[in-house]
Amino acid sequence: MPGEPQADCLFCKIVAGDVPATIVRETDTTVAFRDINPQAPTHVLVIPRAHYPDAAALAAASPEVLADVVREAREVAVQDKVSDTGYRIVFNTGGGAGQTVFHAHAHVLGGRGLEWPPG
Numbered sequence: 001m002p003g004e005p006q007a008d009c010l011f012c013k014i015v016a017g018d019v020p021a022t023i024v025r026e027t028d029t030t031v032a033f034r035d036i037n038p039q040a041p042t043h044v045l046v047i048p049r050a051h052y053p054d055a056a057a058l059a060a061a062s063p064e065v066l067a068d069v070v071r072e073a074r075e076v077a078v079q080d081k082v083s084d085t086g087y088r089i090v091f092n093t094g095g096g097a098g099q100t101v102f103h104a105h106a107h108v109l110g111g112r113g114l115e116w117p118p119g
């Protein structure tokens with residue numbers, strides 16, 4: 001069933017509490033936790049509790065939850081005091097774009113200057 005937990009999914013395990021993570025925010029529909037390999041002073045992942053392989057699949061199945069993810073990304077930036085200087089929300093989509101975990105997630109990056117275009 002779309003949205004159901006996947007036994008082999010790392011982020012489903014974090015949602016279930018079976019893999020530890022430094023959780024910074026939680027809502028009924030989302031979990032936000034610090035990236036284990038941070039690329040900026042603030043590097044937090046915001047994920048839906050439901051399993052979808054990427055942001056586009058989440059948008060198609062559950063657009064209101066994708067909106068929750070983006071709203072939570074902003075709340076993370078406010079909480080980490082990087083919203084005034086600017087932050088980036090990234091959805092790597094597909095292996096060629098660097099996606100390695102196929103459970104939809106927003107990277108929230110901030111706290112340093114961010115180059116454009118990204119690498």
Ligand code: AMP
Binds near residue numbers: 037
């Ligand atoms: P992506 O490459 O866009 O799929 O992003 C996956 C992110 O998950 C990477 O930035 C990893 O550093 C991060 N990551 C992998 N394992 C963990 C973990 N156990 N806890 C927190 N972040 C993780």
Ligand code: ZN
Binds near residue numbers: 009010011050052102
């Ligand atoms: Zn999952």
